[in-house]
Amino acid sequence: MSVLVYTESENGKFKKNAFEAASYAYEVAQQLGTTATAISINANENESLGNYGITKVLNVSNDKLSTFNAKAYANIIAEAAKNEGAKVIVVSSSSDTKFLAPLLATKLEAGMVSNVVAAPESTSPFIVKRTVFSNKGFAHTQINTEIKLIAVSNNAFGLVENTTSTTVEDFSPTVSDADFSTKSTEIDKVVGKATIADADIVVSGGRGLKGPENWGMIEELADVLGAATACSKPVSDMGWRPHSEHVGQTGKPVASNLYIAIGISGAIQHLAGVSASKTKVVINTDPEAPFFKAADYGIVGDAFEVVPKLIEKLKEFKAQNA
Amino acid sequence: MKILVCISNVPDTTSKINFTDGNTKFDTNGVQFVINPNDEFGLTRAMWFKEKQGATVHVASVGGSSAEPTIRKALAIGADEAIRVDAEPTDGYFVAQQLAAVVKNGGYDLIIAGRESIDYNGGMVPGMLATLLDMNFVNTCINIEVDGNNVKAMREIDGGKEKIETTLPLVIGGQKGLVEESDLRIPNMRGIMMARKKALNVVAPIDAIAATTDIKFEQPAPKGAVKLVDADNVGELVNLLHNEAKVI
C-alpha cells in the first residue's frame, strides 16, 4: 500500500517537478506510515530519486514511449498503481501530466484534485489545500474515493531532501497499439531555453514595450538571468510574441521564484495567472499601474532606460559572484 | 459531423472572489457569469465547422437554471440546440459522468470542451469524459481540422507545440488558438431573437458520485506594500533580489 509518484523525465533527464512530486509523495507516505514508490518512463539516474525519499523505482524502458503519449503513459501508471496497491498517486502539473492525469483518475476511479499547494492537512478524511479561481482563493478539498490522485502545483510544496537508498526495478507493462490512436507527428519546441512551466525566473513584457522589435532587451535580460520569456495577452494577440508565451488567467500559469513584469499594467486577469510567483518585480512608467499593488519590488521608470541598466548591473553582479 | 460543445458557466474574469456561509460557499452576490473563456474559443471554432463543413452544433452544460442566460448566449452565437443537465456541478468527475451520458444519447462525433474552467481550475472534465467514452483525446488543443474521420490537431506543450493525428470520435480540451481573440463573436440582435426559439432541453442528471468535496474556502493573505527602487539606482534592485528576496 505504498504511495506512487509519477516522476516525469525529458530525454532521460528528470524534470525539477519530478523531484518536487517525489518530495510530496514522501511526505504523504510519512503521514500514512508507508513508503513512496516512483514510476519513471525511459529515465536515467533513477537512483537520484533516493534524495527525495523514494525507496523503490519502477523503471520502464520502451522505445515506443520515447515520445509522450497520454493514453499509453496513463495506462502504465495505472498498471503500476494496481501492482503496488497504491492508494495515493502523485503527479506534477506540467502540460503532459495535466494531459494524462484525468485519464489516469478515470481508469483508477480515483478522486482527483488539481493545483495542490500543501501537504495533506488530514489523511482520514483525506483533505488537501488547492488554489481555485485562478489563484484568487484556496479550497480545502476532501477526496471521497478509496484511491486518490493528487496533482501538485509547480513550485508550491518545493523540493524537500530526504536521503534514502533506492532500489530500481525494471517494469514492463503492457503497451497496446490502441493507445497510439492519437499520434504525435511533429514537435516544435524551443531547445536549450527554460520554459515558463519550469523556469525559476520568468521575464515578461507587455504592451508598454511598443512593438516586437523591442524584445531584444527582454531576451537579453532573460539570458543573463537564465529565465524564460513571457508576455501579456494583447502582446500575443497582436502577434508580437508566440501564443505559448501568453501568461495569465487565460494563458499559461506562472509559479516561478521571480517574475519580472516590464510594461505590463497588471490587469486582474494577468495578475491572477502570475500571482503564484514568489517574488514579483514591476517596471512601469505609470506609478498608478495596478501591478504596483501586487508586486514586491517596483521601479517607476521607462523600460527603455531601466532594462538596459538592469542588464548591465546583473552582468556586474554575475561577474562578481561567478 | 455532429459537434457537442461543453460549456461551463463561470464568474467573469474581473470578478472579486468572496466566500460566504462561514467560508463554505462561493459568494455569487454581484457576480456576472459568462461562458468559460476556454469554451468560448471552442464554441467559435465549432461555428466555423458549422459554416464551412455543415456541422450540427449542440451545447451542453451541467448546472442549475441560473446557468440558462449563459447557455442562451451560446445559442445566440449560433449553436443549434442546447442541453442543460439539471444538477449542481459539484466536481469534475461528476460533471464528466453527466456529460458522458449526454454524448451517449446524442451520438456526437466531436466533443469540444475547455482545457479548464476558470472557476475551480480542475482541468479534468475533458480527459475524464474521453476516458469514460473511450474516445480519442487531445488536450490544450490550439488547432483542429477534420477531413472525413481524420483529424489533424495542434497541441500546446511546455515551450512549444505538437502536431497530432487522430480520428473521430474525439474529445478536445480547447483554449485560445482554436480561434483568435478577434474571431470571438458578440451575439447580434438577430442571433438573440433566434436563440429564444431554439430548443434548450433540460434533462435530469444520472446517478453519479462526486469524487471530491470542497469543505472550506479561504482568501489569499493580503499583500504587503511594494518596495520602490529609484530608476537611477537599479543596482539596488539587484542587491534586494540577491540579499533580501534571495531569488538570484
Ligand SMILES: Cc1cc2nc3c(=O)[nH]c(=O)nc-3n(C[C@H](O)[C@H](O)[C@H](O)COP(=O)(O)OP(=O)(O)OC[C@H]3O[C@@H](n4cnc5c(N)ncnc54)[C@H](O)[C@@H]3O)c2cc1C
Ligand atoms: C476574458 C479576458 C481574459 C483575459 N486574460 C488575460 C490573460 O490571461 N493574460 C493577460 O495578460 N491579460 C488577459 N486579459 C487582458 C487584460 O485585461 C489586459 O488587457 C492585459 O493584461 C493588458 O496587457 P498589458 O499590461 O501588456 O497592456 P496595457 O494594459 O496596455 O499596459 C501597458 C503598460 O505599460 C506601461 N508602459 C507604457 N510605456 C512604458 C515604458 N516605456 N516603460 C515601462 N512601462 C511602460 C503603461 O504604463 C501600462 O501600464 C484578459 C481579458 C479578458 C477580458
